[in-house]
Amino acid sequence: MKKKFVLEGLGCANCAAKMEKAINELDGVKEATVNFMTQKLVIEGEDEKMPKIVQEAEKIVKKVESQVVMKKA
Amino acid sequence: MKKRLWRIIIGAIVFVAVIIINLDIKWLQVSLYVVSYIIVGGDVVLKAIRNIFKGKVFDESFLMSIATIGAFLIGEYPEGVAVMLFYQVGELFQSYAVDKSRKSIASLMDIRPDYANVKKGDELIKTDPDEVQIGDIIVIKAGERIPLDAKVIEGSSMIDNSALTGESVPLEIAVDSVVLSGCININGVITAEVTKDYGESTVSKILDLVENASNKKSKSEQFITKFARYYTPIVVVIAASLAIVPPLLIGGATFSEWIYRALAFLVVSCPCALVISIPLSFFGGIGGASRKGILVKGSNYLEALAQTEIVVFDKTGTLTKGVFNVQEIIPTGISKEELLELTAYAENYSNHPISTSLKRAYGKEIDNGRISDVEEISGLGVVAKVDGKKIMAGNIKLMNQMNIPFFKGELAGTVVHVAVDYIYSGYIVIADEVKVDSAKAIKELKAANIKHTVMLTGDNKIVASKVAKELGLDQVYSELLPSDKVEKMEEIFSQKSTKGKLAFVGDGINDAPVLARADIGIAMGGLGSDAAIEAADIVIMTDEPSKIVTAIKISKKTLKIAYQNIAFAIGIKVIVLILSALGITSMWAAIFADVGVTIIAILNAFRALNVRNL
Numbered sequence: 264m265k266k267k268f269v270l271e272g273l274g275c276a277n278c279a280a281k282m283e284k285a286i287n288e289l290d291g292v293k294e295a296t297v298n299f300m301t302q303k304l305v306i307e308g309e310d311e312k313m314p315k316i317v318q319e320a321e322k323i324v325k326k327v328e329s330q331v332v333m334k335k336a
Numbered sequence: 337m338k339k340r341l342w343r344i345i346i347g348a349i350v351f352v353a354v355i356i357i358n359l360d361i362k363w364l365q366v367s368l369y370v371v372s373y374i375i376v377g378g379d380v381v382l383k384a385i386r387n388i389f390k391g392k393v394f395d396e397s398f399l400m401s402i403a404t405i406g407a408f409l410i411g412e413y414p415e416g417v418a419v420m421l422f423y424q425v426g427e428l429f430q431s432y433a434v435d436k437s438r439k440s441i442a443s444l445m446d447i448r449p450d451y452a453n454v455k456k457g458d459e460l461i462k463t464d465p466d467e468v469q470i471g472d473i474i475v476i477k478a479g480e481r482i483p484l485d486a487k488v489i490e491g492s493s494m495i496d497n498s499a500l501t502g503e504s505v506p507l508e509i510a511v512d513s514v515v516l517s518g519c520i521n522i523n524g525v526i527t528a529e530v531t532k533d534y535g536e537s538t539v540s541k542i543l544d545l546v547e548n549a550s551n552k553k554s555k556s557e558q559f560i561t562k563f564a565r566y567y568t569p570i571v572v573v574i575a576a577s578l579a580i581v582p583p584l585l586i587g588g589a590t591f592s593e594w595i596y597r598a599l600a601f602l603v604v605s606c607p608c609a610l611v612i613s614i615p616l617s618f619f620g621g622i623g624g625a626s627r628k629g630i631l632v633k634g635s636n637y638l639e640a641l642a643q644t645e646i647v648v649f650d651k652t653g654t655l656t657k658g659v660f661n662v663q664e665i666i667p668t669g670i671s672k673e674e675l676l677e678l679t680a681y682a683e684n685y686s687n688h689p690i691s692t693s694l695k696r697a698y699g700k701e702i703d704n705g706r707i708s709d710v711e712e713i714s715g716l717g718v719v720a721k722v723d724g725k726k727i728m729a730g731n732i733k734l735m736n737q738m739n740i741p742f743f744k745g746e747l748a749g750t751v752v753h754v755a756v757d758y759i760y761s762g763y764i765v766i767a768d769e770v771k772v773d774s775a776k777a778i779k780e781l782k783a784a785n786i787k788h789t790v791m792l793t794g795d796n797k798i799v800a801s802k803v804a805k806e807l808g809l810d811q812v813y814s815e816l817l818p819s820d821k822v823e824k825m826e827e828i829f830s831q832k833s834t835k836g837k838l839a840f841v842g843d844g845i846n847d848a849p850v851l852a853r854a855d856i857g858i859a860m861g862g863l864g865s866d867a868a869i870e871a872a873d874i875v876i877m878t879d880e881p882s883k884i885v886t887a888i889k890i891s892k893k894t895l896k897i898a899y900q901n902i903a904f905a906i907g908i909k910v911i912v913l914i915l916s917a918l919g920i921t922s923m924w925a926a927i928f929a930d931v932g933v934t935i936i937a938i939l940n941a942f943r944a945l946n947v948r949n950l
Contacts, residue, residue, distance in 0.1 A: 274431055275396070276612035280561040296551045299612070300438060300619040305551060326390055329383075 264313050267336040268304040270297070270324060278328045285323045289316055303336065344424050347376030351417050369413040377404065377420035394568055396606040403602035407923060410592040410599075415923040419603055426931035430612060433938045437616060440945065441623040447499045447518040447539055452483035455527065465517075465534045472530045476521045485537045486528035488513045493524030500542065501877040502629030518542065541869055545631055549622045550615060552634025556898050557614045563906075564607035571913070575601035578917060596923070600916035603926040604909050609934035613901040613941045620944030621894030628947055629877040630887045637873040640856050641891035645836030647786050647884065648828060650821075650850075651793035651803060653843035654860050655881060656768040660689050662697035663749055663769070667762035675762050679754050682720040682727040685710050690750060691718075693766050717752070728755040735760070748802035767799060775807045777881035782808075784888050787836075790828055792821050792850075821850050841884060847871075858884060889950040897944050901937045908933050 273279060279299040286295040286304070291312030296305050304324075308316045324333050350372035359365040377400070384401040392398075400423050407416035453460045455473040465483040468474065473489070476482055482495070492510040497503065497519040506522055509515060515528060518539035534540055579598035583589045618635040625632050632638045652658050667675040680698035683691035684707055695702070710720040716737065717730015728738055729752050735742040740755045742763070749767030753760070778789055790811045793800050800814035813824050825840070832838055840847075840854035843861055848871040851857030859872035861879035869875050876883045912929040915921035 274434075275608065276615060277396075277561075277564055277606075277608055280564065280611060284561075284565075296553070298548075298551050299615050300434070300441075300550050301547055302438075303547070303551070305548075326392065329386070329390075 264310045265305060265307045266313065266317065268306075268320075269334045269336045270302045270304050271332040271334060272330045273297075273299065273302045273328065274330075275328065282324055282327050285327070286316075286320045289319050289323075291316055295320070304333070340424070340428055343375055344421065344428065347372045347417075348421055350375060351414075351421060355414060366413060369417055370408075373404065373408070373417045373420060376417065376424055377401075380420065380424070381405070394572060396608065399568075399572070399602050399605050403599045403923075406595060406599045406602070410595050412596060412923065419923055419927045422927045422931045423603075426934050429931075429935055430608070430938065433942070434612070434616070437619065437942065437945070441619065447481070448543060449481045449483035449517060449539065453477070453480075465537075468530055468534065470530055470533055474528055474530055476515075476526050476528065478521055478523050478525065480521055482515050482517050482519050482521060482528075484517050484530045484534055484539075485532040486515055486517075486530045488515060488526050488528045490527035491524050493526050494522040496520045496522050500538070500629065502627060503878050541866070542626075542631065545633060545869070545875075546622065546626050549631075549633055550619050550635050552636045554614070554618055554635035554639040554898075556639065556895070556902065557618065557635060560607075560610050560614050560902065564611050567607050568605050571601055571605040574913075574917075575599070575605070593919070597916050597919055600921065600923045600926040601913060603923060604912050604916075604930050606930065609930070609937045610902065610905045612934070613905070613937035614898050616938060616941035617894055617898045617901065617944045620941060621890055621897075621947075624945045624947035625887060625890045628883070628886055628890070628950075630883055630890070631869075631875040631877065632887070633873050633875075637856055638891050638894060640837045641839070641874070641888055642895045643835060643837045644786060644839045644856065644888060645832045646788040646790065646828060646838045647781055648790045648792060648825065648838065648840045648850075648854070649809070649881070650840075650842040650847055651791050651795060651800065652768060653879075654841055655774045655791065655807060656770050656803065658768060658843075660693040660750070660766050661769050662693055662764055663767045664747075664765040665762070666743070666764075668743075668760055670756070670761050675754060676764065678722055678725070678727050678756060678761075679729045679752060679764060681707055681722040682710075682718050682729045682754075685720075686712060686718060690752065690766055694752070694764065726757050728758075729753070746798055748798045768795075770803060770806060771879070771881060773880050773882040777885055778807050778809060780882065780885040781888075784885055784892075786888075788828075788831065792816055792824055794818070818846055818849075821847065822853055825850055825853050839884075841881070843879075858887075886947075886950055890947050893947075893950065894944045897940055901940055904940075905933050905937055 276299045279297045283295060283297040286292060286306065291309040293307045306316060306320060321333050324331050350368065354365060354368045354372065380397045381401045384397040387395055387398060400420065404416040404420045407419065449465050451462045452465050452468050453475045454463045454468055455475055460475055468484055474483065474486060488509055488511050490511065494506040495509055495515060496506050500518050517537040575598040578601060579595045582594050583591045618638060621638055622632050649655050665672045665676055676698055680694045681702060683694050684702050706723050708721045712718050713734065716734040717728065719728050728734060735753050738755065740758060740760050742753045742760050747765050749765045752764045752766065754762060781789060789809045791804055791809050792813050794816050795814060797814045800812050804812040816824060829838060837855040839856040839858055840850050841858045841860060842851055843859065851859065851871045856874060857872045858874045858876060860876050874887060908929050912921060912926050916926060
């Protein structure tokens with residue numbers, strides 16, 4: 264399953280890279296990309312683990328850049 | 337962003353004022369420095385503290401806070417404030433630049449239709465394109481954007497599809513024409529039946545493609561993110577040891593001197609200039625390419641394109657128009673016009689592509705009354721009476737069967753031999769025509785350092801080598817079945833160097849396996865062809881082969897900018913690091929190196945968007 268999110272307020276390219284790395288290390292994630300320029304996060308992961316993945320991803324995003332709001336695209 | 341700007345300006349004024357006035361009262365001066373520091377960088381320090389509680393230590397606000405507070409502690413007040421001030425200016429510029437580039441790409445891709453005029457009875461209802469169904473009737477007025485892919489059922493007009501193709505010549509449309517979403521209706525009012533829902537329409541597909549293009553990261557971007565991951569901790573560790581080790585080991589070395597050098601390290605420890613300028617360059621390159629009607633599906637493909645060594649073309653529909661046309665009329669004993677007229681008449685009742693091209697070449701109304709006794713002989717040709725004369729038009733086999741001696745030379749194309757009343761009267765050669773800019777494309781490819789150009793075709797050898805010679809291709813493989821093409825590709829692969837890339841250019845129809853096998857699959861004439869958009873890595877919306885050259889040029893320019901930024905940013909940082917360690921330079925230089933490099937790298941990245949002259 265593929266899910267897309269908008270990361271509103273994503274301001275630092277290095278932070279985007281950090282988020283991408285951390286989300287890719289989550290259990291059940293096949294591939295995650297954070298696109299700094301379009302402020303988009305795409306997560307491809309196992310269907311049944313998806314709700315948990317999204318929850319964890321949101322935590323990661325907040326931890327790296329607290330002002331970023333993660334919204335469904 | 338405005339608030340931040342004001343804070344920076346007020347802080348800067350206070351800071352400059354303190355320096356100029358140069359108060360004699362030490363404590364007052366220091367506290368004024370502290371005030372300006374808090375105005376300029378209070379938020380950075382707060383963020384750093386908050387992040388520490390969240391378990392995040394080595395982020396840039398932390399490093400900047402340490403560097404500036406450290407400067408204060410060793411009594412270097414102006415440095416402390418200045419570093420924070422310039423850091424903030426750099427940050428502001430960065431977010432402004434990114435914002436600007438996001439907006440300029442968004443406006444470039446401003447092809448999203450806002451509404452559709454759906455016809456319900458006699459009424460026109462403005463509807464969200466998302467809610468329009470297949471089969472609905474829509475009306476597009478002059479100046480409006482076509483909201484969904486549709487087929488014209490009433491009216492005629494000119495449409496401008498430059499937003500999709502980069503092609504500025506308007507297209508004429510009439511009843512039964514297919515119109516694509518995203519194009520603009522220039523003059524007439526047209527009524528059309530929707531053929532695809534919004535999600536499947538051309539406009540959605542293109543937007544989706546361009547927006548997601550930078551998800552596929554280029555190698556240089558991956559390199560930089562990896563570099564950044566190690567760079568910051570290493571610089572911080574060196575800074576720490578620089579502050580502690582020399583004063584302990586070297587006699588006469590003071591802590592304040594070495595801490596100062598270490599703080600300069602922290603100032604340049606942030607890799608942001610690098611990390612931001614690479615995706616920014618590629619984003620610009622992809623955006624610029626799409627303005628030219630070239631859709632690149634990923635930064636990685638744009639990067640690979642610059643390393644292209646071999647370009648393999650499919651013939652029909654790619655280098656040639658894929659439409660049969662009369663090429664040569666060689667009469668014997670009668671005039672050219674007569675030969676064409678008689679043949680067109682004889683072939684009048686046939687629907688074969690050959691007959692169609694003959695009738696098109698003749699160009700005049702055909703008077704059916706002059707034709708009688710038509711007999712089509714499958715696989716051979718036609719025999720018919722025109723004005724009472726017996727006309728035979730067909731291939732070699734027909735001439736042989738009728739025992740008519742004919743011209744036996746080698747000819748490139750399909751040949752129709754004609755006999756009038758059993759007397760050989762000449763032949764007409766029909767062939768696929770090469771596109772106007774094919775030869776130019778091959779020439780420019782060679783000028784752009786492409787080592788080898790190859791053509792694959794299912795067509796016969798004579799036709800293939802004629803086209804190859806005309807266009808100046810290096811190599812040609814003919815009479816290939818679709819399955820042979822992949823095999824030939826493997827063979828061509830062995831000719832390239834390990835670093836070089838092989839690009840295949842096709843029309844996206846029937847060549848999906850070859851497109852997939854190539855390092856870079858390029859599909860031509862993507863506008864309106866879902867198959868092409870689906871299968872390829874790079875889609876050229878028009879059917880001009882010369883756009884491949886443009887794409888390669890854009891790729892090379894983008895890559896050059898990205899490499900310049902990498903070399904420049906890393907180079908300056910390393911130099912400043914070395915100079916700081918030796919104590920030759922100051923924190924001032926360090927902050928200029930950091931912010932200055934960021935600003936220059938970003939400005940440089942912006943150049944990638946400009947593709948007007950490519």
